[in-house]
Amino acid sequence: MKRHLTNHSLDALVARIGKTDVLACYQCKKCSAGCPVSPDMDILPHQVIRMIQFGMKERLLNSKTIWLCASCETCTARCPNDVDLAKIMDVLRQMATNSGEPLGDSRVPFFHSAFLSSIRRRGRIYELGMIAKYKLKNREFKKDIKLGIMMFLKGKLKLLSSKIKGKKEIKDIFSQVKKGVIG
Amino acid sequence: MKLSYYPGCSLHGTAKEYDESTRAVCYQLGIELIELEDWNCCGASSAHSTDEFLSNALPERNLKIAANTGLDLLVPCAACYSRMMTAGKENPSLKPTVKIRNLPELLREEDNFNRIREQVKTPLEGLKIACYYGCLLTRPPKLTEVKDYENPQTMDDLVSILDGETVSWPYKTECCGGSLAITHTDIVKRLTRRIIEMAMEAEADCLVTACPMCQANLDTRQDETSRDEGKEYNLPIFYITELIGLAIDGKKSGRWWKRHFVDPMPLLNSKGLI
């Protein structure tokens, strides 16, 4: 039997972007059983799939879960029905980032934004600048200072940044991303 | 053998010893590495969490440069490897021209494997090693085409020809928490403690990995975890190339160990390996 979906429903959207069929899920919970961060999540992976089927978009896009997911791919590798949960988490994060609505976690989105703006500027990651930017936004100055100093002493953190020659190409790539998404 | 080499940001920074030991081992094995001209960051989890187009366009630029060289592309960082493979799959016009290789698989290939075996000068006798593959070297299997993704063997095989002793343990492919280290440190501390405790329970002396994020998360947090738990955590975390390098040509290895947080020297000394 061909399932009928409207174009605007959440499961159709996820299916289109994530190329995966959430209606194939039979709620066996294998994904949640193997998820390393499930104890910290507000919605478990198998519940995410159920809520997509029910179209509970706002609740999902506001969740902590999508930001705590470590993209470890365990759920995707183990799902008996080929539901690509790790990809679905990506799609939900992308939708949340684009929504302009308040997010369920502040630290991870701040981090991604600092990370990407470092790439946009130089083509590569400049760790010191990126972490300073993240900490400034997040007001977490003291945390891990000792670790940073040790890293530096061990020759693992560069003081100066370097830029690639193809900066213009990188800028062109970033110019195709919706404005305001990356700080 | 001649390969294009994509170090990625980690191997130029926090995983410098992975870069150094990779170059040293490849040199010894007669694999010529040519650093990819003007490479850019693959975007890592930040790009694929933020924007679909960006997550493919960033690695694609590298794949296009690689395609022009006509050489296979070696990507030692497991996370960069995963991003390159994904972009290659999304843009099939690039994939057939560029073969993307990860390090354990490259070294496990028949020719290289035999060459390593022939060159072992300092067998790692008596060293008990937990091989830790983490997430992205094997998962998702549809992308990596790894068959034994729940119990991978490439690094176990490599350690065995160095005469090291691999331990059998269940956390080979557990996640260390990856980039949550900066944002949700508590989660990463919990995950890495579990992995290290399991390796210790299996009586491993050390752990070996091929991922800069796994190495950093497991190596840098043990000091803090020891203080939190009132118990000593002191398990050296090696890159696979460091162990191979030590076994086939120990001379250069001294400066790699200095970059570690858990100092591997006492262990290597006690086993008579340095």
Ligand code: SF4
């Ligand atoms: S493992 Fe797959 S089928 Fe089982 S609950 Fe999770 S998504 Fe559904």
Ligand code: SF4
């Ligand atoms: S990819 Fe995300 S949701 Fe899936 S098991 Fe890993 S952390 Fe959990």
